[in-house]
Amino acid sequence: MERVITANWHVEKAYTLSVYQQHGGFKSLKKVFGMERGAVVPELIKSNLRGRGGAGFPVGAKWSFLPKGTDVPKYLVVNADEGEPGTFKDRFIMERDPHRLMEGCIIAGFTLGLKAAYIYVRGELVLATRRMEAAIAELYAAGLLGKNIQGSGLDFDIYVHRGAGAYICGEETALIESLEGKTGQPRLKPPYPAVVGVFGCPTVVNNVESIACVPLVIERGAEWWAAQGSEKNGGPKIVQISGTVKRPGTYEVPNGISLRDVVFSDLYGGGPLDGRTIRAVIPGGTSCPVLRADQLDVKHDFDALKEKPFETMAGTSGVIVMDETVCVVRIAARIARFYHHESCGQCTPCREGTGWVSKILDRIEAGGAKRAEVDQLLDIVNNIRGNTICPFGDAVGMSIGAYLRQFPEEFIAHVEQGRCTYPAW
Amino acid sequence: MPTLTINGKQVTVPAGTPIIRAAAQVGVNIPHFCYHPTLSTPGNCRMCLVEASDARGLAASCYHKCTEGAVVNTETARVKAARQAVLEFILVNHPVDCPICDQAGECKLQDYYMTHDHKPSRVTTAKNSKSKAKPIGPHVVFDGERCILCTRCIRFCDEITGTSELTTEQRGDHTEITTFPGRELDNAYSMCVTDLCPVGALTTRDFRFKTRVWLLSSTDSLCTGCSRGCNIHMEHHEGEVKRYRPRLNPEVNEYWMCDEGRLSYQHHNLGRTTAIRLRDQREVQWPRAARQTAEALTAAVAKANGQVAMLTSPQLSCESLLAAREFASTVLGNATVYVGGNPSGGNDAFLITSDKNPNRAGVVQVFGPAILANTAYKLLEEMEQGRVQALYLMRGELPFDTAGRARFAAALSRVALVVYQGPHGLDLEERAHIFLPSATHAEQDGTYVNETGYAQAAYAAVPAMGQALADWDVLSRIARAAEMPLSFDSFDALHATLAATIAAE
Numbered sequence: 001m002e003r004v005i006t007a008n009w010h011v012e013k014a015y016t017l018s019v020y021q022q023h024g025g026f027k028s029l030k031k032v033f034g035m036e037r038g039a040v041v042p043e044l045i046k047s048n049l050r051g052r053g054g055a056g057f058p059v060g061a062k063w064s065f066l067p068k069g070t071d072v073p074k075y076l077v078v079n080a081d082e083g084e085p086g087t088f089k090d091r092f093i094m095e096r097d098p099h100r101l102m103e104g105c106i107i108a109g110f111t112l113g114l115k116a117a118y119i120y121v122r123g124e125l126v127l128a129t130r131r132m133e134a135a136i137a138e139l140y141a142a143g144l145l146g147k148n149i150q151g152s153g154l155d156f157d158i159y160v161h162r163g164a165g166a167y168i169c170g171e172e173t174a175l176i177e178s179l180e181g182k183t184g185q186p187r188l189k190p191p192y193p194a195v196v197g198v199f200g201c202p203t204v205v206n207n208v209e210s211i212a213c214v215p216l217v218i219e220r221g222a223e224w225w226a227a228q229g230s231e232k233n234g235g236p237k238i239v240q241i242s243g244t245v246k247r248p249g250t251y252e253v254p255n256g257i258s259l260r261d262v263v264f265s266d267l268y269g270g271g272p273l274d275g276r277t278i279r280a281v282i283p284g285g286t287s288c289p290v291l292r293a294d295q296l297d298v299k300h301d302f303d304a305l306k307e308k309p310f311e312t313m314a315g316t317s318g319v320i321v322m323d324e325t326v327c328v329v330r331i332a333a334r335i336a337r338f339y340h341h342e343s344c345g346q347c348t349p350c351r352e353g354t355g356w357v358s359k360i361l362d363r364i365e366a367g368g369a370k371r372a373e374v375d376q377l378l379d380i381v382n383n384i385r386g387n388t389i390c391p392f393g394d395a396v397g398m399s400i401g402a403y404l405r406q407f408p409e410e411f412i413a414h415v416e417q418g419r420c421t422y423p424a425w
Numbered sequence: 426m427p428t429l430t431i432n433g434k435q436v437t438v439p440a441g442t443p444i445i446r447a448a449a450q451v452g453v454n455i456p457h458f459c460y461h462p463t464l465s466t467p468g469n470c471r472m473c474l475v476e477a478s479d480a481r482g483l484a485a486s487c488y489h490k491c492t493e494g495a496v497v498n499t500e501t502a503r504v505k506a507a508r509q510a511v512l513e514f515i516l517v518n519h520p521v522d523c524p525i526c527d528q529a530g531e532c533k534l535q536d537y538y539m540t541h542d543h544k545p546s547r548v549t550t551a552k553n554s555k556s557k558a559k560p561i562g563p564h565v566v567f568d569g570e571r572c573i574l575c576t577r578c579i580r581f582c583d584e585i586t587g588t589s590e591l592t593t594e595q596r597g598d599h600t601e602i603t604t605f606p607g608r609e610l611d612n613a614y615s616m617c618v619t620d621l622c623p624v625g626a627l628t629t630r631d632f633r634f635k636t637r638v639w640l641l642s643s644t645d646s647l648c649t650g651c652s653r654g655c656n657i658h659m660e661h662h663e664g665e666v667k668r669y670r671p672r673l674n675p676e677v678n679e680y681w682m683c684d685e686g687r688l689s690y691q692h693h694n695l696g697r698t699t700a701i702r703l704r705d706q707r708e709v710q711w712p713r714a715a716r717q718t719a720e721a722l723t724a725a726v727a728k729a730n731g732q733v734a735m736l737t738s739p740q741l742s743c744e745s746l747l748a749a750r751e752f753a754s755t756v757l758g759n760a761t762v763y764v765g766g767n768p769s770g771g772n773d774a775f776l777i778t779s780d781k782n783p784n785r786a787g788v789v790q791v792f793g794p795a796i797l798a799n800t801a802y803k804l805l806e807e808m809e810q811g812r813v814q815a816l817y818l819m820r821g822e823l824p825f826d827t828a829g830r831a832r833f834a835a836a837l838s839r840v841a842l843v844v845y846q847g848p849h850g851l852d853l854e855e856r857a858h859i860f861l862p863s864a865t866h867a868e869q870d871g872t873y874v875n876e877t878g879y880a881q882a883a884y885a886a887v888p889a890m891g892q893a894l895a896d897w898d899v900l901s902r903i904a905r906a907a908e909m910p911l912s913f914d915s916f917d918a919l920h921a922t923l924a925a926t927i928a929a930e
Contacts, residue, residue: 345595
């Protein structure tokens with residue numbers, strides 16, 4: 001299919017302004033400058049562009065929540081803290097097509113009357129940071145950032161801020177705290193960032209891919225964008241496939257494509273390795289509940305995956321595939337250890353629960369646990385879920401809970417045999 | 426002013442009130458660790474989760490604002506299960522070392538475990554190790570394993586003292602409270618964090634391992650360290666004052682008191698002189714002591730030709746001062762009254778005042794404002810010039826530096842009769858001809874008027890030490906022996922007289 005979001009990824013030096021412009025860059029911005037300020041948000045709403053950071057909140061609606069007619073400065077914060085295990089799409093946008101992100105930022109700035117955009121980039125993404133900083137320098141030199149951009153009357157700046165390596169800083173309010181120089185711990189909500197965001201000012205927080213899609217929605221038109229996906233899930237999107245498939249990688253797919261196609265199509269995952277059988281698939285990063293191989297006939301979009309019997313999420317579209325050689329208990333234990341390591345430590349259930357869950361899972365995996373501990377585990381993760389300040393606790397509860405729900409026999413086998421029967425990594 | 430229903434009871438509260446406060450108004454107590462009415466609300470302990478009709482999932486009642494028509498339930502099965510879960514989570518890494526923990530007996534975790542959980546532990550995994558018995562400042566010890574990370578202490582230092590010594594380090598269940606590098610928890614109110622700490626993570630170095638708290642009795646009293654008059658729980662065991670803890674008074678000290686004031690409880694126990702000493706140095710009981718003192722005073726006053734002085738003190742209660750006033754005019758034959766008391770010291774913009782005496786306003790109430798002109802320095806000059814023949818000293822605190830005290834002590838030798846009444850001998854006891862031990866404010870009832878004119882009661886907590894008696898009682902016994910009995914014969918009568926006097930004047 002036609003590449004839209006990833007069109008420039010294989011164009012040489014597309015990260016420079018001149019190449020980006022040769023390939024149609026900044027046409028959307030020019031178009032927006034010619035439009036009524038108020039016309040962009042309805043266009044985004046019509047396009048059904050959903051946030052690509054994991055929660056799938058409609059971008060247009062989010063933009064419309066920003067208070068209008070206030071004197072306080074308003075900001076865009078781009079969440080580029082791509083940290084969800086299994087997710088590797090934003091880094092390519094930033095490394096290979098940074099100007100598209102910048103164009104999206106400037107469009108947001110013009111549309112919403114923003115003062116500046118802060119791109120909070122994951123600290124490990126050094127090349128992405130350098131490319132973005134170079135892109136921003138080019139834009140200032142070209143008069144596309146700074147005072148009175150292209151005679152539009154818009155004064156707008158973009159800053160790149162590097163994170164220091166905390167997964168929780170991908171949560172929007174923790175990100176804002178970190179950006180303000182504080183410990184990256186999520187805030188209590190309400191107020192939401194649209195009312196009290198960064199530096200106490202109204203702020204819209206969007207994922208890199210979401211913002212990078214904005215110029216494309218303007219360019220192609222809302223109807224076209226909405227037609228690319230399934231109902232209420234507009235546009236193409238980027239899936240990332242990792243694990244035991246023939247063709248792991250990053251692919252542009254229409255929203256709502258069947259998960260089976262993502263995994264098995266020769267265009268994308270290419271199916272299991274020779275002689276292997278797929279057993280489990282995580283549809284959107286490790287926070288999403290795992291699916292069994294017989295549950296792949298589902299549209300990969302924000303709504304269909306939520307339905308029973310799947311009860312999972314599209315998340316960041318980071319699809320992780322596991323075959324029969326993979327011990328799901330070990331996977332659960334490894335994910336739990338990740339959560340234990342990354343829990344910010346602010347609220348009790350998550351702080352204490354993640355460590356507890358991780359230790360129990362390690363015992364089960366090592367074969368030293370009793371049957372009662374397996375039953376307890378589900379109880380414990382359910383006690384974390386829904387009782388915490390931020391969605392981190394829900395992610396722990398849902399993802400770990402799903403391994404217990406989907407593969408109970410594996411856990412029981414570990415307990416009964418007193419060991420893990422899978423080969424060591 | 427939204428009206429809502431909490432556990433079936435209707436309550437109307439100002440907009441913006443969190444559920445936990447509205448609940449308290451209708452007598453519904455919601456368990457909590459991190460919430461404190463004077464501090465910001467982090468919502469981190471998750472103990473106060475309740476069901477609210479306007480919330481998705483359970484609402485943190487410390488943070489969730491009351492809305493019109495909301496229906497709140499704090500005792501449903503779901504809420505109870507969430508509380509149990511939170512308590513269980515807290516106990517996953519808690520050492521449960523209650524037998525050696527100073528907080529045991531006044532620990533919210535213990536209390537809530539008994540009322541809201543009370544189940545055997547399911548924890549099969551090893552507990553994390555953290556800092557133990559780590560002094561984090563001159564007055565406070567920290568135990569990281571007991572800490573439940575409610576962050577009250579951090580918020581206290583950020584928001585009340587503004588000194589910001591504390592923060593958290595590490596992440597997840599390795600998180601620990603700590604001081605910033607190179608700093609310690611050293612501010613004038615540092616021990617308040619031990620009151621705020623709901624568990625035994627922060628305890629005072631002073632009280633550490635002294636007494637099990639369930640043995641303590643508590644009496645409402647005041648701190649006498651300065652003219653703020655902070656309200657305290659005076660806590661004592663077997664007749665000994667063990668510690669002060671601040672007692673809520675929104676008009677005076679809110680929930681707080683300074684470290685210096687808190688540690689001033691020690692003066693009830695240390696440096697006390699509790700035996701009567703007459704000129705002949707022999708052991709003596711009160712009847713004889715009163716008689717001999719009366720005789721000596723009567724004789725000296727008769728010879729003194731009006732050169733009789735009495736030094737009172739803003740350390741004394743209004744009742745003691747009123748008794749002194751009457752005593753000075755009768756037994757001492759219209760003696761000139763002077764005012765002593767501690768020298769003034771440093772103050773701050775919060776609670777600590779520069780007047781290090783609790784009752785200067787009371788002195789003015791009892792003797793009138795002109796009394797303040799009769800300073801201890803004036804008395805000293807009179808003594809040095811030989812114009813004082815008999816002197817009755819009430820309390821030995823003097824507004825002098827060391828050199829000034831030495832000068833005063835030396836001048837006492839020029840006075841024919843010095844009677845010294847006080848709980849501490851200080852350095853004046855040996856210079857006095859007669860020493861009469863009196864009670865500290867822990868040992869007698871009294872009324873004190875603070876700097877802002879707020880009259881407050883302090884009640885006797887412990888029996889007077891040794892031969893010490895209440896100040897009024899000492900004076901009353903001498904007066905009776907001198908056959909000039911004072912106009913009251915009990916504290917209650919004296920207190921009634923005080924009330925009448927102040928009302929009349």
